Amino acid sequence: MRTNLHPDEALVLVLDAASEAHRYLAREQIPLEHALGRALAEEIRSPIDHPPFDKAAMDGFAYRKGEPRSTYTVIDAVPAGRASESPLGEGEAIRIMTGAPIPLGATGVQRVEWTREAGTDAQGRPLITFTLQEKITNIIARGENLRQGELLLSPRILQPQDIGILATGGIAQVSVYRKPRVCVISTGNEIVAAGTPLPPSCIFDSNGPQLVAQAQMAGAEARFLGIVPDREEDLRRTLAEALAASDIVILSGGVSMGDFDLIPKVLRQLEVEPVFHTLKMRPGKPTFFGRRDRVAVFGLPGNPVSTFVNFEVFVKPYVLACMGLDHTPRTVRARLASPLSRKGSDRVEFHPCTLEKDELGMLARPLQYHGSSMITVLAHAQVLVRMELGQERIEAGEYLNARLIRA
Ligand code: AMP
Ligand code: MG
Numbered sequence: 001m002r003t004n005l006h007p008d009e010a011l012v013l014v015l016d017a018a019s020e021a022h023r024y025l026a027r028e029q030i031p032l033e034h035a036l037g038r039a040l041a042e043e044i045r046s047p048i049d050h051p052p053f054d055k056a057a058m059d060g061f062a063y064r065k066g067e068p069r070s071t072y073t074v075i076d077a078v079p080a081g082r083a084s085e086s087p088l089g090e091g092e093a094i095r096i097m098t099g100a101p102i103p104l105g106a107t108g109v110q111r112v113e114w115t116r117e118a119g120t121d122a123q124g125r126p127l128i129t130f131t132l133q134e135k136i137t138n139i140i141a142r143g144e145n146l147r148q149g150e151l152l153l154s155p156r157i158l159q160p161q162d163i164g165i166l167a168t169g170g171i172a173q174v175s176v177y178r179k180p181r182v183c184v185i186s187t188g189n190e191i192v193a194a195g196t197p198l199p200p201s202c203i204f205d206s207n208g209p210q211l212v213a214q215a216q217m218a219g220a221e222a223r224f225l226g227i228v229p230d231r232e233e234d235l236r237r238t239l240a241e242a243l244a245a246s247d248i249v250i251l252s253g254g255v256s257m258g259d260f261d262l263i264p265k266v267l268r269q270l271e272v273e274p275v276f277h278t279l280k281m282r283p284g285k286p287t288f289f290g291r292r293d294r295v296a297v298f299g300l301p302g303n304p305v306s307t308f309v310n311f312e313v314f315v316k317p318y319v320l321a322c323m324g325l326d327h328t329p330r331t332v333r334a335r336l337a338s339p340l341s342r343k344g345s346d347r348v349e350f351h352p353c354t355l356e357k358d359e360l361g362m363l364a365r366p367l368q369y370h371g372s373s374m375i376t377v378l379a380h381a382q383v384l385v386r387m388e389l390g391q392e393r394i395e396a397g398e399y400l401n402a403r404l405i406r407a
Pocket of ligand 2: 187188189253254260302
């Protein structure tokens with residue numbers, strides 16, 4: 001087991017475990033309408049040309065481009081959804097709506113705004129005069145967007161536009177990874193659930209509901225196994241249940257070096273192999289990571305800001321990577337609005353900041369906060385700014401990549 005690890009090294013170990021778990025994560029076929037937020041497990045190639053036929057990009061008149069004339073006889077009208085049966089001859093035009101197939105023989109569409117009605121010909125057919133010359137064809141060619149067999153979509157978390165792209169190809173079922181099953185456990189004698197009275201010396205459980213929500217946001221299926229007191233038998237029972245029922249177990253509390261911090265010991269009894277315990281990181285020094293077979297166990301410190309940040313830095317990448325997805329955090333380039341300084345630089349520090357905008361771009365403004373129990377700082381924080389080992393100060397105005405923590 002590694003101790004006092006740099007968080008970047010710790011992340012490598014976490015991702016190693018995730019890539020192994022990825023090999024065993026099952027896939028399932030689901031209907032497209034249930035696929036939002038799911039991890040697409042396959043490359044999807046287009047079964048059709050898109051668009052499937054040459055079509056009009058404008059309401060107007062289909063005609064033979066390049067004829068030396070400006071007045072045409074209108075021989076038919078085609079709405080979207082059907083093709084004209086009349087092939088287009090010299091001097092003829094067909095009224096056409098956006099999305100309708102281009103009639104045989106036509107090579108361009110004159111937009112309706114650039115036409116004027118010009119009475120009828122000898123047979124009483126309507127005439128139309130073009131008032132301006134189109135430079136472009138206003139035709140979207142068959143397969144111009146995508147050819148049959150070309151890549152429609154690569155694996156990713158499916159967002160609404162991805163659903164649209166798949167539907168464009170007529171895809172009604174997709175193969176996605178099964179959501180990793182996460183069990184969340186809160187520990188501590190002093191922790192009680194919201195919705196119950198608050199006894200003296202106790203605090204409400206914020207980590208449990210928050211971790212469940214974070215896990216769901218990351219694409220996992222999360223279940224809360226409850227609040228467990230700092231008692232070996234209770235912890236062992238609940239942890240054994242969690243290990244049997246999940247791909248990922250997340251605990252909060254009980255991993256520091258206090259007298260009641262029993263988690264590492266109980267995990268050892270349950271044959272969880274410790275990978276690391278303690279990091280050069282603030283918040284989150286006592287973080288534990290271990291494995292039993294293909295189950296990953298994260299023991300996060302109980303302080304709510306630590307719990308939040310450590311989920312972001314380690315658990316979320318694990319969840320994404322075990323579904324084979326990119327886990328790179330989203331960042332924004334910003335200038336620091338006021339200096340960040342600290343005494344001692346033996347830990348990588350993640351500092352919550354607001355995000356503002358001025359005439360030069362984005363500004364990250366450090367939030368005052370006194371320790372990682374101050375969870376309300378997260379109500380204002382949009383980003384985390386990272387201070388490296390050996391870095392005691394970042395000056396105002398310095399550019400940095402701030403890590404986004406809000407959707
Ligand atoms: P621990 O990591 O167990 O030493 O807890 C560190 C601090 O976080 C203590 O002040 C705990 O009361 C607090 N804490 C632990 N678990 C939770 C929780 N589930 N919700 C809110 N605060 C917690
Ligand atoms: Mg505790």
